[in-house]
Amino acid sequence: MRRRLLPFVLALTVLAGCGGQAGGAKAGEKLEIVTAFYPLQFLSERIGGDVVSVTNLTKPGAEPHDIELTPRQVGEVAEAGLAVYIKGFQPAVDEAIGLEAKDRAFDAASVVPLLPAGGGDEHGHEHETAESGEDPHVWLDPVRFSTIAEKLGERLAEADPGHAADYRARAKALVAELGALNGDFAAGLKTCERRELVTSHTAFAYLAGRYDLHQVGITGIDPEAEPSPQRLAAVAREARETGTTTIYFETLVSPAVAETIAREVGARTAVLDPLEGLIDQKGDYFSVMRANLAALTAGLGCSE
Numbered sequence: 376m377r378r379r380l381l382p383f384v385l386a387l388t389v390l391a392g393c394g395g396q397a398g399g400a401k402a403g404e405k406l407e408i409v410t411a412f413y414p415l416q417f418l419s420e421r422i423g424g425d426v427v428s429v430t431n432l433t434k435p436g437a438e439p440h441d442i443e444l445t446p447r448q449v450g451e452v453a454e455a456g457l458a459v460y461i462k463g464f465q466p467a468v469d470e471a472i473g474l475e476a477k478d479r480a481f482d483a484a485s486v487v488p489l490l491p492a493g494g495g496d497e498h499g500h501e502h503e504t505a506e507s508g509e510d511p512h513v514w515l516d517p518v519r520f521s522t523i524a525e526k527l528g529e530r531l532a533e534a535d536p537g538h539a540a541d542y543r544a545r546a547k548a549l550v551a552e553l554g555a556l557n558g559d560f561a562a563g564l565k566t567c568e569r570r571e572l573v574t575s576h577t578a579f580a581y582l583a584g585r586y587d588l589h590q591v592g593i594t595g596i597d598p599e600a601e602p603s604p605q606r607l608a609a610v611a612r613e614a615r616e617t618g619t620t621t622i623y624f625e626t627l628v629s630p631a632v633a634e635t636i637a638r639e640v641g642a643r644t645a646v647l648d649p650l651e652g653l654i655d656q657k658g659d660y661f662s663v664m665r666a667n668l669a670a671l672t673a674g675l676g677c678s679e
């Protein structure tokens with residue numbers, strides 16, 4: 376991912392100075408939460424309920440990996456009672472939080488260990504990329520995501536003690552829902568004809584590791600990266616050898632590369648959503664994850 380420095384330090388100082396000192400919610404006011412991208416917005420809204428106001432820095436339909444922040448957004452970070460993000464995923468967000476909100480931030484990457492980008496998962500599967508850093512896509516594992524939900528509930532209780540019991544209760548209910556989702560994935564992917572998950576974007580290491588799948592990514596962690604001809608040939612070869620019938624592509628990036636490989640090996644294409652942003656505003660994390668499960672069971676030939 377390319378690092379883009381914020382050109383808004385002066386604007387940040389002005390905006391932060393205009394609003395007074397940011398902090399937890401005052402009596403009768405909602406706790407202002409700024410989230411870096413959709414999955415963290417989802418957690419914050421579900422756990423926060425009607426006593427918080429949540430602003431998402433990544434707009435619907437935008438690709439979150441390399442966003443730039445406007446002066447207004449930098450000001451929102453400075454004024455937030457809590458900023459929720461994954462450190463290392465979005466450099467512009469990291470910089471804004473580091474400047475003004477580091478004492479009012481919740482870093483999901485500090486709650487659960489992240490896998491190395493392009494590395495292996497806890498089941499020993501290896502992913503064929505040469506990227507450095509860490510893989511941020513932890514929300515695609517419902518078990519890890521439930522741990523983040525529980526810890527976020529505690530952090531909200533700390534930031535707004537007057538509603539602590541409600542935050543903890545909502546977090547507990549959400550953890551139970553995520554547990555049920557994990558059970559659905561485990562049952563649905565237990566018996567499959569194929570376990571190779573060929574996808575345009577190498578975003579599914581956590582999901583693959585949890586449910587004993589083998590991810591074969593065409594591009595790396597950054598979905599905008601162009602795969603080399605050698606990489607394309609290697610993926611096509613593995614797809615043929617494993618009898619892959621479905622090449623998955625994501626919603627926010629062109630499917631052209633996935634379609635090219637699918638034509639070459641005689642496979643079809645299907646959507647597998649990494650949930651970095653919400654396309655259908657009528658859906659939510661759970662509906663998209665269950666759509667992903669349906670796409671996987673169909674494409675991998677799974678039966679309960």
